[in-house]
Structures are given as structure tokens and as C-alpha cells.
């Protein structure tokens with residue numbers, strides 16, 4: 001199975017996302033009817049597009065993420081917005097309609113820690129959610145988590161305090177660091193009134 005005039009992957013991608021001019025689209029369609037080789041390549045393009053879409057859906061979960069994960073997102077061409085407030089300090093943050101992922105990076109000395117919890121608190125310090133026993137690398141120097149982009153895009157202006165805690169064998173907590181995110185609600189885009 002072969003093809004003398006295979007389409008460029010970019011053309012097939014544009015075909016799948018309906019971005020071709022009608023005349024060009026017709027040409028591709030006609031060719032695909034008789035060429036299994038290009039049909040197979042189109043199926044590969046579709047599978048890749050679906051993989052990227054499902055990756056984007058993962059952006060709706062609040063979870064701890066690895067550096068490799070964040071790197072992969074950027075490689076897939078997804079829009080990643082990352083904030084790294086200083087330990088003990090705060091940062092102003094927001095999210096736009098174009099963003100796919102919202103990452104918070106918390107710098108901390110994790111060496112010697114056995115168990116680390118990520119506690120998310122409101123402006124007055126009341127815990128709203130806790131991710132217990134999160135994955136971390138002792139030498140990493142930071143923990144990255146993603147806030148749900150779906151939540152963030154709809155959220156009002158609000159303050160989130162993230163706290164990293166180590167838990168010792170006896171269950172005692174020790175604060176590794178507190179990080180304040182001062183979120184400004186997503187401003188309406190050009191289409192809004």
C-alpha cells in the first residue's frame with residue numbers, strides 16, 4: 001500500500017479541523033476515497049487530535065502534576081499559565097479564555113519529608129480541600145499543582161492560600177510554606193458585552 005502523491009500531515013490536520021478552502025477540501029476528499037494510504041494517515045491525525053483533546057480535558061481536575069507533564073502540555077501546543085508565588089508571599093493571578101491549564105508552583109525544601117500534604121485554604125485560612133500524601137521528589141525544590149481551568153475561568157475574584165505540610169510518623173504537622181494566590185476573575189473577552 002503506497003501513494004504517489006501523499007498529502008502533507010498539515011493538510012490532513014487542516015482537513016480534519018475543517019480549515020481548508022472548499023476547493024482544496026474537495027480535492028482531499030476525492031483523493032481519500034481512493035487512497036487507503038492517505039486514509040490511514042488521516043486516522044493517525046484524528047487519533048492525535050483526540051489525544052490532545054483528552055489531555056485538555058484533564059485540565060479540569062485539581063491535582064499535583066509532574067514537570068514532565070507540564071513540559072508535555074507545552075509540546076502539544078496547549079496554553080499553560082503558571083504562577084510561582086514566593087514562599088510566604090503572594091502573587092496576583094488570573095486566567096484567560098485561551099488558557100488550557102493553570103499551574104501553581106510552590107517552592108519548598110522537601111528533603112527529609114516523608115509525607116507531604118497540599119492544603120488549600122480560603123482568605124481567612126479555613127481549609128477548603130486537602131490533597132493528602134501527594135507525590136513529590138525530595139530534591140525537586142518545588143511542587144506543582146494544577147487548579148481546575150474550568151473552575152478558574154468561572155471563579156470570582158478571590159484569594160486562595162496553598163499550604164505545604166509535612167506529616168511525621170506520629171501524625172504531627174509542620175508547615176513547609178504558605179503561598180497566596182490573589183485571583184482576579186477572568187475579564188470578558190472581545191465577544192462579551
Ligand SMILES: [Zn+2]
Nearest residue numbers: 003006035038
Ligand atoms: Zn494518497
